[in-house]
Amino acid sequence: MRGNARSHEMVAPGDLAGVLELLAAEPNAWTPIAGGTELMVAYAAGRLNAKKLVSLWGIPELRFIEWNEESVSIGAATTFRDLRAAARIAVEFPLLAQSAGWIGSIANQSRATLGGNLANGSPAADSSPVLLAYDAEVETISARGRRRFPYSAFHTGYKRNVLAPDELLFALHLPRRFAGHQQYLRKVGTRRAMAISKVALVVTALIEANRVQEIRIAAASLAAFPTRLTATESALTGNLLDAAVIACAQAALLKEAQPIDDIRSTAEYRRKVAANLLGECLQQFAAGSGTR
Amino acid sequence: MRANATTRVVGTPVPRKEGAEKLHGRARYVDDIEREGMWYGTTVRSTIPRGLIRSIAFDESFDWREFVVVTAKDIPGKNHIQLIIADQPCLADTQVNHCDEAIVLLAHPDKHKLRAAAAAVEIDYEPLPAVLSIEESELRDVIVWGENNVFKSFLLQKGNVDEVWDQAAHIVEGEYRTGAQEHLYIENNGVIAEYSHEEGVTVWGSLQCPFYVHRSLLAVFALREDKVRVIQTETGGAFGGKEDFPSILASHAALLALKSGHVVKMVFDRMEDLAATPKRHPSRIRHRTAVDEDGKLLAIEIDLGTDGGAYSTLSSTVLSRATLHACGPYVCPNVRIRSHAWATNTVPYGAFRGFGAPQSIFAVERHMDEIAARLGMDPVELRRRNFLREGDTTATEQLMREPVMMNDLMDRILEESSFYARKMRFAQENPTSAVKRGIGIAAFFHGAGFTGSGERYLNSLAGIDVTADGQVRVLVSSTEFGQGTNTILPQIAAEALLVEYADVGMAPADTRVVPNSGPTVASRTAMVVGRLVERASLQLVGMLRSEGLLAAEYSRDEFFAACERYRVLKGELVSLCRYEAPPNVFWDDQEYRGEAYPAFAWSIHVAQVAVDMTTYSTEVEEYWAIQEVGRVLNPVLAGGQIEGGVAQGVGYALYEKVLLENGHMANNQMTNYIMPTAADVPAIHVYFAEQPFAYGGYGAKGIGELPHDGPAPAILNAIRNATGLACNAIPLLPEDMLAKLSEVAAMQKDVIR
């Protein structure tokens, strides 16, 4: 254990207004900490540079799942356990419910939050590809007001995002229009549980008479930050799902993907497996057997 | 499982002696212990694999006043860790020979201040060329140890292989590689040390061998034997990783205790434990085998190399066991094995469950499947034709004097696993499935106890006593670290004395209290030490009888009454026995010939795997293990040993990789050193056969290490069955499987051209 508790300050205003006031008063000074499953690991390894932390734990205004007619709104401090336990999420957004079970272990899921996963911005993040595939919107909040924009615009580089120094992630909004979509997700890790992703693929598609009307393909660990594979999507949109098209899409993915070698895996493996996953996905869609 | 008709306590599933304490969370591991005025220690370690230490400087802007600093100059006795050879320094002095080698020790009453202090120690090195693999070491461009980088070598010969090659129907060659493996006990290494003029050095710690630590401290502190005391604390897993390393940590903590005048605790965090402590020896093993048309082994030639790391530590004995197991459980008239333990500039490799045998068995059992493939023969049948039988001799000319049950074990496990039915079903299903299934076997033996004359050399002493309050205590230096020492030895004593299991406890593992019954290693506790406890118990009954205090038949109450009367007469009631070698065990260290082990345990494992061709990952779906272990002293504990060993072997084969960057472990966190979780382990079916060994405790032979020999070859043989791929290196990660497939595809392309 290489962290020193005495070198860090932490405050817990207890409500959203208190947190935003603090961030506005001293922008860039305070690092938000939600469930701690990321920051406390860095802390124990002696790598937590943030000396001043503001706790987002136990703030009900940030932890909610609200159903509207057009969308579902999920508070940024919603835990993965909350997501797994929400029956309606499992029905309407099965990929989100399933990916929530990918995170760490049961003990981690009860603390890790959706907002924390996104704000940390690892290219291997488990929830990011799902939110991209579900066309989610991000809502951020600060003392100056709120912003709402597509999640696909949230990440701008390796562990960089568009949050201003006084801003917090407030909620994710998922449009309720995927009931008729084919859905696929698969994560490839080092083992069945407690595994950081080597590569993951998440896909939603509207297929009619075996023709791809629209498709969203998102991946983990194929780029510096979570992103959709738009060139691969183009190779599919408007086409029939036959063997040639599938092969073409796999070739597009092999070109579009930009994985790296790291401590967990190799670029070659990530690329090849991602292409295999796409093939598996499209074959399931062609057979009409994707998750609904 | 019901008690054997002839025993009452031995063979029954009595509960673990210290189980309740562990389940309550009351068992006290070293980091649970707090002492008044205790200080904390830390180690400053080398950041390069090899080099001269030019200077050690202490940042002047740092306040060193409250710190105690220890370097090699502070060592009162010898600056070495006494093991087999004394080549490893306690603290590096003028040179470092591996990354993470200990150089400076620091202590302070506030553990939070240590990290900044360690960072304020500036060590200036003159780097020297480092050797980081077996290949680099054997090139001998750079000599890093002794005259030729060789810690130890063996030449084992039987018959004459050279006369066979020309006449053999088939010659099959193969090269097999195994990687390093980390023990990953869930409790990190830790000790508490105290020094006083009256008592000398006292150490409490997580350790397997109190007397190894004791002997090491004698050298470092130049103290008399009675001025060093070592006490084992409850130990959270060891697997060999706490056999010799605690001697280093104990010396360090004791040096800080000596200099500071305070009790000092040193407990590693996971990152330090992973980076700085010993692991399983990596190996490279080359086989060349001659067989006749019927698959009979005619000649076995093996070139076996291990990577021993920077200092010799246990490399010679690991090499010995690897060499002695290299031919597998088979008979062959002509054998030549050349083995070497090579020095490299990495953290010294050490003991880990199996101790060289997992490496050797991986190679020979993979190779047997390759031979079978070459002959177009069923791998099961190939093995049956070559199993050692009563009357055969091993590679060292050890005569099998007792029946060898391998064919019976094979019959049973094939049936239990529905081996052929599964094999056929997979062959039918695989062509149209993205997941290829396969089933594979490994057959092996494991010598129990120390090799050859090792037990004679240890000359163990063990026994029992009966205390004033009528408790029988087992007096051994054998320690508990999960494998069941504290349960089986009382079972043996209770059986022999005709008292209840509850009447017998363990004396504390304290060098001041117990005799030296040898280290808790080499699967010797049940067999060798158990036998001593059995003999000592019978001897104690004899002592009572010879004073006329006990009749030929007696009740438990009569026994304790007799003990009480004996104590009144003589003052104390203690019965100790010394090791006696079984008859017909003669080992020639020079010629490397004779009875290598007094007894072998025999085993066959079957693994079913699923290889996912979308992700190239392999999972073990189901597993069967049958073993003949002499006598099962406690079926729950014995089953637990097999299951635990299999799980570690699954990790060895498919998950656990030590990634070294310039000799430093880069993946030194649990998030990236991967062991199987509850979601990954297969169902494991365990079956026992018993053929009591006359010289083991109630017939027991060793069991602890045996199960780690089987999984890696069984799994990779199953992968071969599933995919046709001959994978010869472990760990086999999905990335390696993909690389193998690409290699095969490229070769096929070449063939087509």
Next chain:
Amino acid sequence: MNAQWSTVQLTVNGLRHTVQAPPMKRLLDVLREDLRLTGVKEGCGEGECGSCSVLMNGELVNSCLVPVLQAAGATIQTVEGLAPQGELSLLQKAFLECGGAQCGICTPGMLMAATQLLERTPNPTINEIREGLAGNLCRCTGFIRIFESVVAAAATKAAAVRKEESHAR
């Protein structure tokens, strides 16, 4: 830099405590050092091994990843709270009989994970048990007898419940 210490109130194993500690001090260290509950263990400090797991407001958490400030007002249960009167609980007895503990270092965390699993799923399937315990690493047992212990505990509990119900009638 010296931070302001926090005053944190927690209920641990039914007892109220007030602790003065740096807000960033890990709940694990507060339990072990301030409250001397050394049954909670540190195996990795990274939330991977689960030997530090406790129940916090009824949820299994890795206490090495919880800054004590975030445990303010929480109700915590550790292994010491499973059998406060001294006799082993039903679950602990099952572990003892089935061989679910070998070296014992993972056992406290494993018991907490099993406790939560059985509270939520009184009759778990083998796959539910595997998932429920996947965050607790055991290097000794290979998990097999831990699974058996949980199955045995579930069966014993179910039998006891049926007995109670039939008595009630």
